[in-house]
Amino acid sequence: SQELEQSPQSLIVQEGKNLTINCTSSKTLYGLYWYKQKYGEGLIFLMMLQKGGEEKSHEKITAKLDEKKQQSSLHITASQPSHAGIYLCGAPRTDSWGKLQFGAGTQVVVTP
Amino acid sequence: EAQVTQNPRYLITVTGKKLTVTCSQNMNHEYMSWYRQDPGLGLRQIYYSMNVEVTDKGDVPEGYKVSRKEKRNFPLILESPSPNQTSLYFCASSFRASRDSSYEQYFGPGTRLTVT
Numbered sequence: 001s002q003e004l005e006q007s008p009q010s011l012i013v014q015e016g017k018n019l020t021i022n023c024t025s026s027k028t029l030y031g032l033y034w035y036k037q038k039y040g041e042g043l044i045f046l047m048m049l050q051k052g053g054e055e056k057s058h059e060k061i062t063a064k065l066d067e068k069k070q071q072s073s074l075h076i077t078a079s080q081p082s083h084a085g086i087y088l089c090g091a092p093r094t095d096s097w098g099k100l101q102f103g104a105g106t107q108v109v110v111t112p
Numbered sequence: 113e114a115q116v117t118q119n120p121r122y123l124i125t126v127t128g129k130k131l132t133v134t135c136s137q138n139m140n141h142e143y144m145s146w147y148r149q150d151p152g153l154g155l156r157q158i159y160y161s162m163n164v165e166v167t168d169k170g171d172v173p174e175g176y177k178v179s180r181k182e183k184r185n186f187p188l189i190l191e192s193p194s195p196n197q198t199s200l201y202f203c204a205s206s207f208r209a210s211r212d213s214s215y216e217q218y219f220g221p222g223t224r225l226t227v228t
Contacts, residue, residue: 048215
């Protein structure tokens with residue numbers, strides 16, 4: 001079955017530094033979502049990618065989907081305390097697009 | 113305001129006492145879904161609905177029921193809750209789910225359920 005592998009599991013970054021989170025699938029993706037979650041709270045939609053090679057940016061966050069549509073990265077430039085939280089990637093299953101899978105999440109801690 | 117609402121937000125109950133968690137969206141979305149989130153296991157899909165009267169199992173449907181009689185509502189029913197259903201539950205909705213296009217999923221605020 002298709003699974004989404006997210007890495008790293010967690011990371012600590014100093015305020016002002018950049019960080020990158022990766023999300024990898026063993027199968028071609030129909031679409032890829034990135035969400036942010038504060039601990040124990042709801043998920044906030046960040047970006048959605050559909051086309052191979054697509055790149056989207058919002059404020060200091062950039063997400064890319066590779067040409068083969070099997071890997072996505074989320075890059076945060078000049079991290080701030082507001083960027084702390086859990087980042088999750090999600091995608092429709094290739095065998096049933098009503099079913100969605102999510103990566104295990106990456107916990108981001110931003111230190112002063 | 114476009115939103116997905118869930119009720120209750122917090123619930124403590126006892127084993128075997130039937131309960132329903134409601135989910136409602138005001139965006140006229142066709143697709144709705146329920147997830148549970150557990151430490152170390154991530155977010156897992158319980159059930160989903162492609163449209164009214166169309167529901168299907170996700171990855172962890174055991175012990176749960178759903179219904180979709182109206183477009184806006186998608187309640188999650190636990191007929192006989194057990195302690196292993198203690199979890200954080202999320203409802204989500206999307207314009208549509210299709211192979212050709214992906215649409216943003218809007219998530220509710222979550223329901224924290226404890227079964228003793």
